[in-house]
Amino acid sequence: MKWLLMPRHNKAVLSSLFRFSSFSIFRPFSSKIDAAADDWNPNFVHPSAIVHPNAILGQGVSIGPFCTVGSSAKLGNACKLYPGSHVFGHTQMGDNCILMTGAVVGDELPGKTVIGSNNTIGHHAVVGVKCQDLKYKDGDECFLRIGDNNEIREYSSIHRSSNPNYQTVIGHSNLIMGSCHVAHDCKIGNNNILANSSLLAGHVIVEDYVHTAGATVVHQYCRLGSFCFIGGGSVVSQDVPKFMMVSGDRAELRGLNLEGLRRRGFSSTEIKGLRAAYRKIFMPMSFESGSIEDRLEDLAQHEELGQIPVICSMIQSIRDSFSDNRRGICKFRHWNAS
CATH class of the missing domain: 2.160.10.10 (Hexapeptide repeat proteins)
Known part of the structure; x- marks a missing residue:
């Protein structure tokens, strides 16, 4: 040597x-x-x-x-x-x-x-x-x-x-x-x-229990809500609300982080309620369902879903993203039955 x-x-x-x-x-x-x-x-x-x-x-x-x-x-x-x-x-x-x-x-x-x-x-x-x-x-x-x-x-x-x-x-x-x-x-x-x-x-x-996959890029002043998942190679330029999954450039909502919620011990009742709430907010059955603010208000007043704490938390997370000095939420596709 x-x-x-x-x-x-x-x-x-x-x-x-x-x-x-x-x-x-x-x-x-x-x-x-x-x-x-x-x-x-x-x-x-x-x-x-x-x-x-x-x-x-x-x-x-x-x-x-x-x-x-x-x-x-x-x-x-x-x-x-x-x-x-x-x-x-x-x-x-x-x-x-x-x-x-x-x-x-x-x-x-x-x-x-x-x-x-x-x-x-x-x-x-x-x-x-x-x-x-x-x-x-x-x-x-x-x-x-x-x-x-x-x-x-x-x-x-x-x-x-x-x-x-x-x-x-x-x-x-x-x-x-x-x-x-x-x-x-x-x-x-x-x-x-x-x-x-x-x-x-x-x-x-x-926030807490967030998981980003590899090569994720997040823009200034964005917020990643608790229990959300960011797909690999995503460019996040707006907020990701709680419990949701996004991917793409620019990142779009792809549904709920279902696997992450199961791993973190969310009950089947909570997950089922979150799925129903997600559909009401982002997958309205007709164009007559009003704005996203209207759909959030209708969900908050819903007799059953509006009483589940995790759904209330998701509603508040979305609403906060539209407040002053925030960047709004990642884009989502307007699904409907027609």
Whole structure:
């Protein structure tokens, strides 16, 4: 092997890389330890890592070769940084977070990146850096907040907010697959799945239990309602109401996300009611059924369907999409009996 011909100190560093997972070559690091810790478990920092003495480390933190931890960073208990990962700026990470090789978290900008516990940041992902909005002004504070139990896979990018009045927010238990992009000021709820190369422009809102298939593109200021499904390769330029499925360029309503509703434990009565409600709203039996607002009102007053909570939630989701400063709903085909 060629590296055997290198100078002795280079061989030692490279050799230690191959033994990183065992932590046998780590030395205890006596930088600033979280004062809240009652019992101190030693941290392990590779000799080639650069950890600022003002950085705050919890108990049992492991920092691998060629990592960087900045002066304003705070790492929770049992965080693990794999080789070549970096934490910059005012960044706070909760307990048991993992940064895979090449991951970058935080930026030397005014503002803060706050990440909860049990999060994994994938290989070469970039999280909490400056946004790509030209309206951003140098010196403005910008923010990113991420909850707990999220998995952010390789080469994804998540940006801070565009100004001090906003913040980019990601909730809990989300799976953000490889090469996804979450732009400035997005709000992502809980238990969502963004498949590979899903791209969210600025100010997009993703509610809960949303599933985007691969290569989905979402326009600025759109809202994806809870339990909706976005077909692969879709370009979403208007809101997707709750429980619905869309696909295409530009994305059109294709019906209810029936399989997703079943998987999430919706009862047969709820699903049957949603199907009947969908037909009344989007598949009227004649051209004399009035506007969509009329059909929503008729459904809300329906003796049976209007009393089912999930149908009321769907009606409200559609109505909200037509309010001021919203983009309306994705196009739908006007089916009728004639």
